[in-house]
Each structure stands twice: as structure tokens, then as C-alpha cells.
Amino acid sequence: MSIPADDESFTRLVGGDADQDERTVEAALRPRTLAEFVGQERLREQLSLVLDAAKARGRSADHILLSGPPGLGKTTLAMIVAAEMGVPLRITSGPAIQHAGDLAAILSSVSEGDVLFFDEIHRMARPAEEMLYTAMEDFRVDVIVGKGPGATAIPLDLPHFTMVGATTRTGLLPGPLRDRFGFTGHLELYEPAELERVLVRSAGLLEVELRRDGSREIAGRSRGTPRIANRLLRRVRDFAEVRADSIISGAVARAALTVFAVDELGLDRLDRAVLTALCRNFAGGPVGLGTLAVAVGEERETVEEVAEPFLVRAGLLARTPRGRVATPAAWTHLGLAVPRDVAFGGGFGEPDLFSAADGP
Template sequence: MEHERVVDAENFDTTEELNELSLRPKYLQQYIGQDKIKEQLAIYIQAARARSEAMDHVLLYGPPGLGKTTLAMVIANELEVGIKTTSGPAIERQGDLIALLNDLKAGDVLFIDEIHRLPRVVEEMLYSAMEDFYVDIIVGQGPTAHPVHFPLPPFTLIGATTRAGVLSAPMRDRFGIMAHMEYYDESALKEIVTRTASVFQADIEPQAAREVALRSRGTPRIANRLLKRVRDYSEVYSEGVITAAIAKVALDALQVDDKGLDAVDRKLLGTMIELYDGGPVGLAAIAANISEDRETIEDMYEPYLLQIGFLKRTARGRMVSDLGYQHLKKENLYKGDI
């Protein structure tokens, strides 16, 4: 789509990306939410440091915007090692991977975002790098070509993905630690909003923080983005004080409702109801009707709508649930077996 979603958890400009970096916690104690994952990581980190070894490889998976990149940086800080960051699409050739690996020191962290998008030839080279800390490369061409054994220092690979199911089994099996990032509850999001406001040196009322948290789709990145827009309204209309009333006015103007749905979410559900009697309907049909590609719907829209029970996935296709009908204030006249 041509317009940018206010609650889009992935696309943000350079200025906001820099702001995002300034909001990142540096240590597990400062990291809000994901308590089970933090408890386990604290043990693994402490054990690795006690043995003076590189920590086992980590796979962080879950919907976008939940803090996978931040958590990777936190792990490196807790291990007191360096971190190199890249993304799957950026590593196009084996040479790109070797250049990254060659730059690592013993114990360092290599973070690969969107690891499911690694080219297959690069992924296969990672197998020996992850398991035995070496890569074999072919130097030269034709009759002069010969293999070179390239040893690597022990390192920790942290991979992040929104689509763990797309990863090949050999790749998944080489991660000793797998952590499923879950959506945040209202309490954790309210704490994040309050912390972000303090970083911005903005005065925010508790009820205003709750209002932003309620409309953030369980996602910290969205919570921070919405807070920035609410702060703009407060500076214009209430001398910088973020009140509950100002928060509500700003969020209503952004067309983000009290369940975190924006105009695109409502269009998706509304289209299913109006054109397909609420379903079941195939993903391709939904994508064509709302002018989005299938991957975007699966990765960006569906997970949250499924999480809050507005959408159901069945063997016959997607269906709008009774809760979805109620939220859109529409009557379900076509109830049937699911």
C-alpha cells in the first residue's frame, strides 16, 4: 500500500529509528516484559561467563516490534562482548558472510535479523560455522581452484525472525536456545510508555499511559510510536502535558481504536464480512480485495487479530469471529460450523 500505517511495526524513517535506539534498554534488568525468556537467558549468560565460553546460539522468533533486536543487544551487553548486526537480505553471497565472520572476536555476537531470508547457499555455509566454528571456501577457478579451511573464533549467532516455520530444519536444529517472543500485556506496555515519556522528558498522566498501552496491539514499538504522536498533540494543545483526554483525542484522530485496530485492520475484517459473509475465505482473495500481499497479511495483520480472537483460521479459510462482528458493530447472520 502507498500510505504508511501508524501502527506499522516495521517501517519507520531514519529519524524515528535513531529515536528508537535511544529508547533501548541495555541490560536484562532494564528490559520490560518477556519475563520467562529473561529468566532463562540470565542463567545461560551467567553460565557462559563462568566458563569463559561463547554462549550457545539463540533464535528469537515472534511478531515484529516485540523487541528481538533490543534483546540481542542486551545479551551482548550482559556477556560484555561486541556485537555485529546485519539482516538476511543483506548477506547476498558467501563472501559477505565470511567478511562478517572474519570481523568477530572470540565470544562476540553476530545478530542476523530476518534470518529466514538468508540465501540457501549462505545458510548452508553457516552450518559448519555455527557447529564447529569453521568454513570451507573454494579459492580460484578452474584447474587452480582449491579448498581452504577457514577457522573461526567461537561466537554466538543470534537470529531473529517473524516466520520461524520458514526456517529449514537443519538451521533450526543448530540453535541451542529458542525463545518465542509473545505480545505484551497492558501492564507491561503502560510501564514502557511511562519509561519512554521520561526519556522524552514528557509529563504523562497514568491514565494517558494506559490509553496508549491499550491501543498498542501488545507491541512496544507501536506503543512508542503512538506516544510520539500523542506527545505532538500535547505540545500543541496542553503545553506538553499528556493527559488522558489529549491521548484519546490524538489516538482517535489517528483512527486507532481501543483494541489497537486501525483503518486497515477494520477494512480487512469489514471486507470479509461484506463480500464473503464473514468467511471462510482464502488468503489470496483477502489480499486482492484490500490491496495487500499475502505475506504482509500473514506477518503483520493476522497474528494480532488471531491473538485477540477477532479472526479464526480454519481448514476452509479465514473467518471473522463473533468478537470481530461485535467490535465492528455488525450482526453475524451467517453462523455455521467452523
């Protein structure tokens, strides 16, 4: 998909199952320039230097790898790179590239100076990944025509372009691919004060009156993630318009987030279901990930990739060689007494040497 680097690009790159109005609002909240982008000061400064130097030389910027948890702005930064360079943005994702031919088709349509954004680049198929090495380094790909002994490799020269890769799991990228990125930036979780700035900006765009205590309440439940902060703001806005005076105060935000089942730590239904299953069904663990997923009625990948990272960061869950365990803080957060004989399996606090899929 090719998107021009203008305002339209920020309304076309949206996803999910929300209706069109919701997706349009979400896109409208995206910053358009590095100056508008809130937080990540060091990364913004580094990225600004890379882009300004490339523009001064009249050349495409080096390939850029952006890593970090979901929802911190990797896609938005890719769009900003294209906008700052004044070039079109072409978008694809790792799961969509399963064969080398898929990648060759995309690369053959790239024009001089384009920015090619690869979301979830760590999920690209290995044959395509190996083709990408020469495309990024030598701006050339070899297209194989025919099969068997009669197959012929036809070299195809590519125009200079900038690859922007986004990944939530840098460790899954092979070394040769990481080495071909000229700049690597990691996005950190946001502090509450930074999220408040995000919310104030978004409230202005949404024309919502957001009081200081309201922004503080929402920021504290946003799990350090701007995407979640903006989503909660929209839901609190709905509550304020229907059940309050359209003004988002601290009390209104608390009432709204209670309705939408987001507690004071930012835990939602799935998070609490995982902790409740650990504490009530398995006496705090350890329990294997597969068994835990069955207990909460979710897929293993959903528990591992959606709920578990935040629960670990919040100190409510620990990953041990024997399985997942609930920490004393988890019992306390659920309003349960911490049993004296809570067993941490002898591995609490140890490195997660392997993933216990269906441990004891």
C-alpha cells in the same frame, strides 16, 4: 555492520522511513541492560544465567535463538547480549545473505568473542545456511575457489563468536540449524500492565508527563507490543503538545488515538479495511487470501504478515481450510448486525490445514 557495545550502538541500529530525529528517539528508548528490559521475566532470568556463566568461564556465550512476534525486543536483546558481554555487535539479516560467499565474507571479519546478530534468520538462502552449520558448530568454513572439476575447498578457521538469531517464524528453520543454538528463548506478547511499565519508562526518557489513565489507555491499544506502545506514545505526545497542555491523560490519549485512527482494540486502517471487506464485500467469508488482498488494495504478504496475526489473536478473524472468515465479534466491532445466515464455510474453528490463496 559492526557496532561497538556502547551507547552509540543504541543510536545506530534503527530503521524504517522515519526522519533522523524520530529514529534517534526510537533508539534512545531501547533498554541497555537486562535490568532495564521490562517484561519477559523468565527469559531474562534464563538469558542472565547463560551470560553470567559464560563470563565466569571467560568464554563466548552459546549461540542464542530468539523467536516471537515482531516488536517484542529481539533486536534489543541481541544488543544487550553484546553489551553485557562487553564485546562488539555485528549485524546482518537473512534476506541479505543470498550466497555462501556473502556469509563467508561476514564470518571472515568476525573477531574473537564478537556477537553476530542475524535478523530474520529464517529467510537466509539454503547454500549459506548449510555453510552456517559448520561455522556455528566447528568454527570453520570451507571457501570454494574455482569452478567445476578444478574447484578447491580451502578451510578457514574462525574465532569463537556468539550467534544470536532472531525469527518470527521458528517453524521455517530447519532442524539442523535450530539444534546448533545452545539456548532458545521465545518472547511472549506483553500484558497491559507490563506495557504500562514500558510506557512509564519511555515517558521519563522523553520527559513527558504521563498520567496513569493515559498510560492505561495507550497500553490497551498497543496490541501487546512494546514497539507499538512507544510509537503510539510519541504520537500522543505530539497531540498533547499541540492541542492540549502537554500532559497525557486518558482523555487526551483517547482523542489523540482517534485522530491517528487507532481504535479501542488497537486496530488501524488496514485491520479495519480487512474486516470491512470480509463483512461487506464477502458476507463474512470464506474468502481466499489473494482475493482479500486485492479487495483492500494491499499485497498478499502485507495482509498475511501485518494484519492477519493480530486479527486472529483478537478473535476477529479465523483461518479455515476454505479461506478467511469474519467471526461474529468482527461484525459487532464494526457496528454491524451479525446476519443469521453468516456462513463459516463448515470449517470455522478447524485447523488451518493449508493456506487458501484464492479459495472459493
